[in-house]
Amino acid sequence: MTAVALVPAAGQGVRLGLGTPKALVPVHGTPLLTHAVRGLLDAGCVRHVVVAAPPAEVAATAALLAEAGLAADVVPGGADRTDSVRRALRHALTVVPDARVVLVHDAARAFTPPEVIQAVVAAVEAGAPAVIPVLPMADTVKQVDGGGTVTATPDRAALRVVQTPQGFDVEVLTRAYAAAGDSATDDAGLVEKLGVPVATVMGHPCAMKITTPFDLAIAEAVLCAKRNP
Numbered sequence: 001m002t003a004v005a006l007v008p009a010a011g012q013g014v015r016l017g018l019g020t021p022k023a024l025v026p027v028h029g030t031p032l033l034t035h036a037v038r039g040l041l042d043a044g045c046v047r048h049v050v051v052a053a054p055p056a057e058v059a060a061t062a063a064l065l066a067e068a069g070l071a072a073d074v075v076p077g078g079a080d081r082t083d084s085v086r087r088a089l090r091h092a093l094t095v096v097p098d099a100r101v102v103l104v105h106d107a108a109r110a111f112t113p114p115e116v117i118q119a120v121v122a123a124v125e126a127g128a129p130a131v132i133p134v135l136p137m138a139d140t141v142k143q144v145d146g147g148g149t150v151t152a153t154p155d156r157a158a159l160r161v162v163q164t165p166q167g168f169d170v171e172v173l174t175r176a177y178a179a180a181g182d183s184a185t186d187d188a189g190l191v192e193k194l195g196v197p198v199a200t201v202m203g204h205p206c207a208m209k210i211t212t213p214f215d216l217a218i219a220e221a222v223l224c225a226k227r228n229p
């Protein structure tokens with residue numbers, strides 16, 4: 001097993017609106033972060049996990065993962081996702097210096113199926129410098145101006161919705177973060193700026209990012225259906 005997984009989990013969950021850091025919000029009594037870390041470790045291709053937690057919750061996060069029997073290092077996250085990943089990457093390079101494959105996986109995508117994790121790792125191990133799971137667009141997409149008036153209808157056949165885990169050759173991700181000026185909406189975005197090709201594999205609807213109360217309700221229902229098929 002060559003992959004190290006970085007789990008940005010330091011967000012506040014403003015859009016979820018529960019007043020609790022999102023990664024600590026329970027689904028069926030278990031925090032999202034615990035579901036996410038268990039999913040990574042159970043996939044069978046991840047050897048070490050580093051979680052970036054809200055700075056005030058580092059000790060509590062380490063305790064809840066330990067109680068769940070999950071081995072993971074917990075470091076303080078940063079002001080935005082990019083900063084949280086940067087901190088987790090720095091720690092991972094120190095504790096697992098021989099890692100070749102690095103995954104970056106949102107705690108908020110807590111129910112990502114193992115086959116997606118395995119496909120990303122396999123593609124990087126096969127030689128791709130950067131790999132992201134994607135889904136085709138189900139809806140027509142419009143581009144709008146600042147006033148909300150439509151300015152274009154991009155060809156949706158050429159568009160994809162992007163999920164995590166995103167997988168990288170360790171040297172490529174390290175270089176991307178060293179060159180990063182501003183924050184990016186995803187890690188592959190930083191790699192693209194280096195001119196390095198980013199490959200895609202098929203994502204999965206269950207890898208959805210739990211962002212809103214509606215998403216949380218969907219996640220509860222999906223887990224319920226899995227446990228009571």
Ligand SMILES: Nc1ccn([C@@H]2O[C@H](COP(=O)(O)OP(=O)(O)OP(=O)(O)O)[C@@H](O)[C@H]2O)c(=O)n1
Nearest residue numbers: 008009010011012013014015079080084107108
């Ligand atoms: N400073 C931050 C902000 C976000 N994240 C993490 O990045 C992932 C994707 O972010 P998002 O879903 O937007 O989470 P939040 O930032 O918590 O959500 P919101 O924007 O609604 O506050 C989440 O696992 C989140 O915990 C992080 O580690 N550090």
Ligand SMILES: C[C@](O)(CO)[C@H](O)COP(=O)(O)O
Nearest residue numbers: 081106162163164185186209
């Ligand atoms: C990385 C990501 O999950 C890919 O879709 C997404 O870009 C994170 O965005 P957010 O604004 O931090 O939720």
